[in-house]
Amino acid sequence: MKLYFITAVIPILLSSCLKQSIPDAMLASQNSGGQGGSTATLSYKVNGNAVNISVSNADSQDPNYYTLGCTKSSGYILDGLSSSGEITFTFYTDSLTIGNYIYTGNYGDMYFIRYNGQDEYVHAASDSMSFNITTYKNGLISGNFSGQLTPLISAGNPNNTYGAPGSTSITNGSFQNVPVFY
Amino acid sequence: MVQRLLAVIILISAAMRVNAQLGVMKLVGNGSSKYDLGFGGFIKSGYPVSEGSDVTLEIGANIFFLNDGYGAADGTIMCPLKAGYRYTLNGTGEGFYVEPQVGFNLVGVTSLHDANGNQINLNYHGVVFALGTGYLFTAWHAPFDLNFRYETVIDHGGSNNFISLGISRFISFGKRNAGD
Numbered sequence: 245m246k247l248y249f250i251t252a253v254i255p256i257l258l259s260s261c262l263k264q265s266i267p268d269a270m271l272a273s274q275n276s277g278g279q280g281g282s283t284a285t286l287s288y289k290v291n292g293n294a295v296n297i298s299v300s301n302a303d304s305q306d307p308n309y310y311t312l313g314c315t316k317s318s319g320y321i322l323d324g325l326s327s328s329g330e331i332t333f334t335f336y337t338d339s340l341t342i343g344n345y346i347y348t349g350n351y352g353d354m355y356f357i358r359y360n361g362q363d364e365y366v367h368a369a370s371d372s373m374s375f376n377i378t379t380y381k382n383g384l385i386s387g388n389f390s391g392q393l394t395p396l397i398s399a400g401n402p403n404n405t406y407g408a409p410g411s412t413s414i415t416n417g418s419f420q421n422v423p424v425f426y
Numbered sequence: 427m428v429q430r431l432l433a434v435i436i437l438i439s440a441a442m443r444v445n446a447q448l449g450v451m452k453l454v455g456n457g458s459s460k461y462d463l464g465f466g467g468f469i470k471s472g473y474p475v476s477e478g479s480d481v482t483l484e485i486g487a488n489i490f491f492l493n494d495g496y497g498a499a500d501g502t503i504m505c506p507l508k509a510g511y512r513y514t515l516n517g518t519g520e521g522f523y524v525e526p527q528v529g530f531n532l533v534g535v536t537s538l539h540d541a542n543g544n545q546i547n548l549n550y551h552g553v554v555f556a557l558g559t560g561y562l563f564t565a566w567h568a569p570f571d572l573n574f575r576y577e578t579v580i581d582h583g584g585s586n587n588f589i590s591l592g593i594s595r596f597i598s599f600g601k602r603n604a605g606d
Contacts, residue, residue, distance in 0.1 A: 267584075
């Protein structure tokens with residue numbers, strides 16, 4: 245029995261020398277987006293008005309200049325550019341994983357969306373923006389999100405002027421196969 | 427779950443022969459050139475199954491620092507749990523032995539920085555295979571084990587491989603036979 249055990253272990257040990265290290269394999273998988281050539285999508289509604297973003301071969305985008313993606317930078321910042329504006333959300337974490345990430349009014353004013361020239365913030369105490377990452381595989385994240393935001397009327401120093409608190413509803417938020425760039 | 431597993435291991439260890447080891451180790455293979463010498467330790471229990479062999483259970487921690495200019499912030503930690511079969515070549519329970527092992531990496535973390543200076547933490551587990559050889563002897567009335575081991579952790583399509591040289595001290599709660 246001992247000879248069989250040793251004989252079974254030796255080939256596995258020898259073949260392991262030919263593999264790349266686990267960190268290199270994980271980074272290569274994340275940067276290549278797994279199979280490659282995936283289409284990333286992000287959609288949501290701003291007070292019932294639909295916004296849709298779709299990018300083919302999303303994992304091949306320039307990591308420094310992309311239409312839809314997520315970048316590691318003091319946390320993880322998701323950005324999406326559409327014909328009507330922009331959406332951005334920061335996952336305040338050192339290691340991005342499946343789960344819920346929420347920003348509330350208790351944390352201070354924060355910009356999240358621009359829609360037809362109107363900037364939307366978490367501002368009032370009752371405001372929030374919540375993202376759920378449901379899958380993270382092969383360097384691609386998918387999930388859903390929603391929020392209640394306050395429109396910015398005018399930027400000022402030291403204080404901005406805001407509109408009706410919580411008057412902007414972000415609903416039906418969904419993102420699929422968004423690449424994470426390191 | 428990990429806490430319960432550790433508690434079970436401690437209880438099992440208390441009923442068997444246990445040895446604690448410290449050792450130096452070096453990552454080898456692809457991606458290992460930037461790593462300094464590492465160190466680690468383990469606690470191993472052995473249950474005699476014959477005059478010259480033991481079934482072993484081992485839990486350890488191995489730490490390797492990455493020499494990439496970020497000091498001690500970057501490196502790799504792995505905590506494998508392994509079962510093995512230790513066979514002494516002379517069949518007496520002392521002297522030279524061979525020990526293949528197989529197990530699971532309970533915790534694997536590699537911290538490093540990317541080209542932009544952002545820290546990345548990679549978490550993984552993986553299957554563990556190891557093959558070791560050593561020499562069991564008694565010195566100053568205490569049982570010791572001097573050993574050399576090659577170990578690999580396989581996960582995500584890659585593997586972390588290292589060699590280890592260590593010395594351990596037996597803490598015996600039981601006896602192989604009346605002659606021990």
